[in-house]
Amino acid sequence: MHDIRVIRDDPAAFDAALSRRGLAPLSPEILALDAERRTRINAAETAQAEQNRASKEVGAAKARGDEAAFEELRALVAAKKAEVAAMQAEAAALDAELRDLLMTIPNLPLESVPEGADENDNVEIRRWGEPRALDFTPVEHFEIAGVRPGMDFATAAKLSGARFVMLTGAVARIHRALAQFMLDLHVDRHGLTEVWAPVLVLPAMMEGTGQLPKFGEDSYQTREGWWLIPTAEVTLTNTVHGDLVEHATLPRRMVAHSQCFRSEAGSAGRDTTGMLRQHQFEKVEMVSITDAESGLAEHEAMTRRAEAVLEALGLPYRTIVLCTGDMGFGARITHDLEVWLPGQNRYREISSVSYCGDFQARRMNARYRPAGGGRPEFVHTLNGSGLAVGRTLIAVLENGQQADGSVELPAVLQPYLGGASRLTAGGELS
Known part of the structure; x- marks a missing residue:
């Protein structure tokens, strides 16, 4: 399997090596999927941080007896929890899709390997x-x-x-x-x-x-x-x-x-x-x-x-x-x-x-x-x-x-x- 970091760092070299095997460029598809996956991960992490902050504020509202704020914050925590779960599921699905794609791509030939069709x-x-x-x-x-x-x-x-x-x-x-x-x-x-x-x-x-x-x-x-x-x-x-x-x-x-x-x-x-x-x-x-x-x-x-x-x-x-x-x-x-x-x-x-x-x-x-x-x-x-x-x-x-x-x-x-x-x-x- 290929290292996604190597593909990110030099997609042109990755595609050039694949072309020696007679394959079309794959880095655009790989990097688009990787970018979408990372966006979902970052969004899930942001939502998780917001959930954690709201959870702390729930305790504070309860301690000062602010029932209205307490209920509002509890609802926000529940919403954020559901949002985090959905985003994590999306990120996991994209991660599996990326892994499945990378698992089907052949190894890259060494430079010394002669180029040829058959x-x-x-x-x-x-x-x-x-x-x-x-x-x-x-x-x-x-x-x-x-x-x-x-x-x-x-x-x-x-x-x-x-x-x-x-x-x-x-x-x-x-x-x-x-x-x-x-x-x-x-x-x-x-x-x-x-x-x-x-x-x-x-x-x-x-x-x-x-x-x-x-x-x-x-x-x-x-x-x-x-x-x-x-x-x-x-x-x-x-x-x-x-x-x-x-x-x-x-x-x-x-x-x-x-x-x-x-x-x-x-x-x-x-x-x-x-x-x-x-x-x-x-x-x-x-x-x-x-x-x-x-x-x-x-x-x-x-x-x-x-x-x-x-x-x-x-x-x-x-x-x-x-x-x-x-x-x-x-x-x-x-x-x-x-x-x-x-x-x-x-x-x-x-x-x-x-x-x-x-x-x-x-x-x-x-x-x-x-x-x-x-x-x-x-x-x-x-x-x-x-x-x-x-x-x-x-x-x-x-x-x-x-x-x-x-x-x-x-x-x-x-x-x-x-x-x-x-x-x-x-x-x-x-």
Whole structure:
């Protein structure tokens, strides 16, 4: 959420930043609503002062026995009380309207973010690894002979409908091994704190990280009012919801492996084959809570942590900076990691690493006490996939596929697979 004081101080700069996202100026509407709200607050305060003065005079009139003045002043106090209540209600309604408006406005991009309209304007900043030279035509993950026995879309559709998959046998074990490997890497090498957290959260938690109110259709809500998380970003970031933390406890770096749920609203017709885009999937998610000075350095470090997973698995990838028109709602800057998928002959997103500044913290009212004293400041938040487990499974299977339908598996997974290094064409580990 945005700081109304910043918009008041420089509305032109606010609108200029919004225009980089392709949005029309909003400061006139915001400031008009803010001015009306402040007018009602000032009027309520004035009426409250008049009520207080009249209340004192009521006592004085009664003490001197002036019955006429006493009754007149009592009527005035009652009228002022009703006036104050009405003005306070109006101010509260305007305050809620202003907050609702600010809650729907995306974060402002950093100056360094390239300007553009869509994914075609994103900027590649580096690559790692070379796609394997193949002497056969590669196929997509679900077409590999050794994968087909363990990737069952028909049974999943019978159970749950479209965009679900059931993994069995060796494929399910590889999927589990990937999640375990990612967690161990982030905990042991990167020093992140592992967290196991709920996947059902209260609406305020979804508001805190920006999924609500604007993007409710992208997620699922239960009859009881809980929301199913679209990513563990929601739970991990909201661990500081409403808190005032000590500077000495920052940065807080966390990682969680969780089930994730997305309705995929608006994605009809996209990636309908295979398990690239599912309603239920798993991610290993990283979140950092930092101070105002450390955010950008932490963003680079988090990006490297995600890249390290791909490098350990031997998967070619490229890192891009999303342009202003392709960036997510809560981000100030985002790095996307795109892994090479030979079955599609293209790079596909496998991780997004975003720096949000204090945007989410304002929504959560999450602050820290500066080490040198002074007024509390809002924390800065970051989140990134480290990685999407299902998409990593796809990348491992496609990049390791052999002409005979078997799959060579990354060496780092062998300890998690009982020493196996291969998925045979018959769907067994060996």
